[in-house]
Amino acid sequence: MIVRPLESEHEMFRDSVRKFLQAEAVPYMEEWRQQGVVDREIFRKAGENGFLFMWAEERFGGLGLEDFRYEQVLIEELYRAGCGDIFIPTHNRLVGRYLGNLASEEQKDRFYPGCISGDTILGIAMTEPDTGSDLAAMKSRAVDCGDHWRLNGAKTYISNGIIGDLFVVAARTSDAKHGVGLFLVERGMEGFSRGRNLDKLGMKAQDTAELFFDNVRIPKTNQLGEPDKGFYYLMQNLAEERLQSATCSLANASAALDETLEFTKERKVFGNPVASFQNNRFQFASMRTELDVAQVYVDRCVQAQNAGELSGADAAKVKLFCSELEGRVVDQCLQFHGSAGYMDEYRISRRYADARISRIYAGTSEVMREIISRDMGLDYRIKNA
Template sequence: MMIPRDLYEEEHEIFRNSVVKWCEEHIVPHAEQWLADGQVSKEVWKAAGEAGFLAMYADESYGGLGVDDFRYDQILMEEITKYSSGLFLPLHNRIVGPYFQKFGTKEQKDRLMPGIVSGDKILAIAITEPGTGSDMAGIRTRAEDKGDHWVLNGSKTYISNGLISDVVLVAARTHPDNPHAMGLFIVEAGMEGFQRGRKLKKLGLHAQDTAELFFEDVKIPKANVLGDPYKGFKYMMSGLAEERLAGAAAFMGRAERAFEVTMDYITERKAFGKPIGTFQNSRFKMAEMRTELDMGWVFTDHCTKLHLQGKLSAEVAAEAKLKTSEIEARVVDDCLQLHGGAGFMDEYEISRLYADARISRIYAGTSEIMKEIIGRGLGLDDRGAGR
């Protein structure tokens, strides 16, 4: 009964069908094992590459499709989120990959893009530090120019794909007196001084490896500096709107999945001789959630249209992340409640969806930071000024 969506054309829906079939073949049979392992397999990344799902915008000479249509990636986010909480294709495709596409030299692209497209080089980005979260200007990891190379020192935490990644893009300060002077450094597996720490235990996303990373006198060749070593902060800020839109699509996908599994449960589970879905409270709750989901999808799709036109502002992207993560939170909570005691059991999918959803209001900028961005966009600041 979902509201019709006019964002997608026929070729996009054909692509969606192929994604669903791929998920059923390559994710569903392995999902339980990945949960037990705490990470997905490298084989599934290669399977995604073979299917053409990785860095679709990459030039055909690198094995890509040469198609930079965000809608295809949005479909991947919507569908894969329903099947796996560990396969972070959006991180690879729309957060880290575009840095190489936009700012990489020809040599860097020639060397790295084929593996990024094939799944042989899994990407991660290392920004967050033990004492620094949403405030990127507070980063303490440093890179020092030694003439023919840079030396990188510092540590990062909460890094998604931290253990499984082959290439990590590391943000580091490059000027001691300017907190906004940063570089993005390409750190590859096996570099001397680069160490991966422990796999972090988390409330949710148990099939997604999150780790600490350490850099001790890591020698970074000049060929591994992405773009201008003093403009990394600007580069990172330029990608935040798309990152938050990508998050919104995934949040809505997870919320939609919670609704689907709950619909199945309340029509099958009986109490007092009839399906619990026939009780007024169940009907009203499902009606409320369906309405919220449809509102969320409409706004997300509208933001995608703006993004395709190059008109998505930081403020509107923040609105999308804020609202969709709140919708997701309410939906998974209400859906778990409708499951009763079964919802608290890990064997039921809704339990995992509930745990996985909690991070959505934190990463890619907390809800509080989103409100700050939106508020400042209204002309308000901490001095109480307004329009």
């Protein structure tokens, strides 16, 4: 087996995360799925154990661990334990890095302590009704009113939308194509409201909601970065978001394969274990090979991210490959479970439902192929040249 580029510190961290999840998350997952949202306490307990904002400077209470491999290990253990719908990684880096890259010192002093302790849960609001992955088509607008911004609009499919306390909200600041700003909207701001907790196919314990902004007064101290560079900031951070998505997909697929292998060694058909039939052995061999190859690719992209060298095209490739592979693997694993795989009491049923979003969020597979093809010099707009 190829040795992964992880050090002893990462494996010690893995052990601590594994023990934490077994004690504080696994026993409550079914309850949280039934209620459609995790208890806030899981974020606070994660904070107590140093699992939130691990990259943040020690002066704020963080660990100063910029290394993405710690987040990678955290994600792998969340999915291994069947806790992938606890969106701590979204809090940590998908949203958190916007603060890390753009927040002023005053904003860091104000928001970091709560984000690190788990008292402040983060979300990001980009997607709007009828726009999907087309960020350039967003309609939410922030108007400069001198000492504050006035925000109006609506967002949908927002992760941590119900329990979130602080949202990075993208809104148009001018009529220019890419005239977008990012704003920090806090729980309790007048005019800020949430819709219902949306029913979903999978990720049942992860709250997903609509957000509404009706003349929300945003103080200038809650402006994140420059007011007309939000589109650039979003593009800059999407590479890491897609790497995170790929890591989740691979972790879910790998866990599904391991669980299915054990199940099929015990389940018998015609008096023989399901895993013993040649066709099934060959399919297991093919899936194991693809997952191991994908792991090498993801690990290499993590190294590139740590070095500040992960390109948008490479992030699209790893996200596309891993999400598509996840879909194939969990489907085959469910098939190997037979009728039991269709029952929610078996974890593969959850994994199958949870996996379907992977080819949609952080940019659909079609959008990923568009990005990759353009990087290859293939552009549909060339016909108008």
